[in-house]
Amino acid sequence: xxHEETVYDALGNAQEDHGHWAFGTxxxxxxxxxxxxxxxxIDPAELxxxxxxxxxDALVLAQRLTxxxxxxxxxxxxxxxxxxxxxxxxxxxxxxxxxxxVGVLGRSRERATESIPDEDALAYFRDADEFRxxxxxxxxxxxxxxxxxxxxxxxTVRLAVFARxxxxxxxxxxxxAAKGVNELAYHRDHAARWVLRLGDGTDESHRRxxxxxxxxxxxLDDVFTATDxxxxxxxxxxxxxxxxxxxxxxxxxxxxxxxxxxxxxxxPADAAPRGRLGEHGPELAELLETLQSLARQxxxxxx
Amino acid sequence: xxxxxxxxxxxEVAAAVTDPELPMVTLADLxxxxxxxxEDDGAVVVEITPTYTGCPAMGVxxxxxxxxxxxxxxxxxxxxxxxxxxxxTDWISEAxxxxxxxxxxxxxxxAPVRATGPVPLQLGPTRRTAACPLCGSxxxxxxxxxxxxxxxxxxxxxxxxxxxxHVKEI
Numbered sequence: 001x002x003h004e005e006t007v008y009d010a011l012g013n014a015q016e017d018h019g020h021w022a023f024g025t026x027x028x029x030x031x032x033x034x035x036x037x038x039x040x041x042i043d044p045a046e047l048x049x050x051x052x053x054x055x056x057d058a059l060v061l062a063q064r065l066t067x068x069x070x071x072x073x074x075x076x077x078x079x080x081x082x083x084x085x086x087x088x089x090x091x092x093x094x095x096x097x098x099x100x101x102v103g104v105l106g107r108s109r110e111r112a113t114e115s116i117p118d119e120d121a122l123a124y125f126r127d128a129d130e131f132r133x134x135x136x137x138x139x140x141x142x143x144x145x146x147x148x149x150x151x152x153x154x155x156t157v158r159l160a161v162f163a164r165x166x167x168x169x170x171x172x173x174x175x176x177a178a179k180g181v182n183e184l185a186y187h188r189d190h191a192a193r194w195v196l197r198l199g200d201g202t203d204e205s206h207r208r209x210x211x212x213x214x215x216x217x218x219x220l221d222d223v224f225t226a227t228d229x230x231x232x233x234x235x236x237x238x239x240x241x242x243x244x245x246x247x248x249x250x251x252x253x254x255x256x257x258x259x260x261x262x263x264x265x266x267x268p269a270d271a272a273p274r275g276r277l278g279e280h281g282p283e284l285a286e287l288l289e290t291l292q293s294l295a296r297q298x299x300x301x302x303x
Numbered sequence: 304x305x306x307x308x309x310x311x312x313x314x315e316v317a318a319a320v321t322d323p324e325l326p327m328v329t330l331a332d333l334x335x336x337x338x339x340x341x342e343d344d345g346a347v348v349v350e351i352t353p354t355y356t357g358c359p360a361m362g363v364x365x366x367x368x369x370x371x372x373x374x375x376x377x378x379x380x381x382x383x384x385x386x387x388x389x390x391x392t393d394w395i396s397e398a399x400x401x402x403x404x405x406x407x408x409x410x411x412x413x414a415p416v417r418a419t420g421p422v423p424l425q426l427g428p429t430r431r432t433a434a435c436p437l438c439g440s441x442x443x444x445x446x447x448x449x450x451x452x453x454x455x456x457x458x459x460x461x462x463x464x465x466x467x468x469h470v471k472e473i
Contacts, residue, residue, distance in 0.1 A: 033383020080449035090357025159422055175387035179356050182473045185422045192426055248421055
């Protein structure tokens with residue numbers, strides 16, 4: 001075999017299996033070399049479904065955040081939002097790859113050819129009703145104040161869940177969570193400082209921050225309600241029952257809002273899970289249309 | 304198949320590969336290169352760990368490692384990802400920190416301790432400090448916690464007024 005002359009040749013060879021697939025990086029299996037054996041006593045299909053919930057939250061929030069690119073209030077913020085989205089996209093890739101590693105691929109394989117990696121098949125070739133994200137991440141951005149209020153809430157919830165998932169009995173999930181905690185702490189604190197700056201800013205920024213919080217708070221209604229699957233996996237030591245992070249999340253959000261001179265809205269009453277069971281408003285389908293259109297129209301595209 | 308000359312240590316070869324985004328430091332300097340070993344069948348197994356979960360440079364790192372080891376005569380190379388324990392800037396070597404600074408990028412301070420339990424909220428201005436890699440002044444301010452790559456923040460020196468990048472602690 002002739003040795004590669006340049007790194008580009010090496011990249012070409014490294015990509016032989018997925019060479020024509022351009023929507024993931026195509027360079028790299030995110031779980032290459034990672035032991036994906038499922039420990040005894042854990043139902044692989046349920047583990048995969050749970051990874052879809054966590055992975056879809058990250059994928060959809062990343063896509064929402066990237067909608068600010070070219071539209072952010074300042075250049076540094078544009079870079080920050082893109083960085084946060086990139087971290088979340090990385091978490092999504094690992095979690096969707098974990099779901100794929102245990103065979104949870106939904107109907108994606110009916111459309112995605114074999115050469116498309118699992119995480120790309122799951123991201124690009126499932127319809128909205130197969131997504132397991134909550135409305136908290138799927139809701140439209142609103143203005144910048146509302147976007148930061150949502151990021152604060154979503155990152156606070158995710159950080160609290162991931163901190164506990166570091167002890168998951170699934171070693172892959174535990175490793176993803178341990179890396180994610182370090183990243184999510186940056187995301188939450190960044191959003192919290194914006195809420196503080198806007199809430200305790202001018203009359204107009206205060207008004208917008210309060211309106212943003214008012215728009216986001218009702219989306220918490222099904223965030224802390226566990227599905228039956230989450231309860232079973234929590235009992236098995238794999239998952240985190242979201243109801244157990246409610247007090248911590250409430251405490252963090254209250255602290256930020258009070259410091260920001262904002263009124264803490266009434267906590268919404270618990271509702272039955274919707275997004276986790278695939279029930280979404282039309283905004284998710286609209287978001288996915290943008291996210292998925294290129295992959296679906298040109299499944300062999302390359303650049 | 305060409306056998307690798309016994310005089311070549313695959314660790315030395317892999318350790319010389321530089322980071323695609325921070326070309327002044329090697330993957331070994333960064334602590335991204337975790338292990339290099341020769342299996343019984345002669346295959347070289349390389350283990351690397353991502354800095355950030357979404358690090359887009361992993362594919363290039365993998366390709367660079369394969370290329371360097373192929374050139375050194377190792378035909379069978381398997382580059383594997385290791386996720387645990389999570390990478391920390393504390394793993395950047397002293398030599399790596401010196402190279403970063405010489406390249407105009409402020410090296411990280413001590414990474415925050417991630418104990419079990421809730422992660423404390425940090426609402427104030429970040430307490431991180433970093434000396435200006437250009438003039439050495441310690442009078443610098445953070446412009447943004449998020450820079451041109453996931454691993455860097457953007458700072459400005461109040462003494463020489465120049466902006467510079469800082470590998471942020473994680």
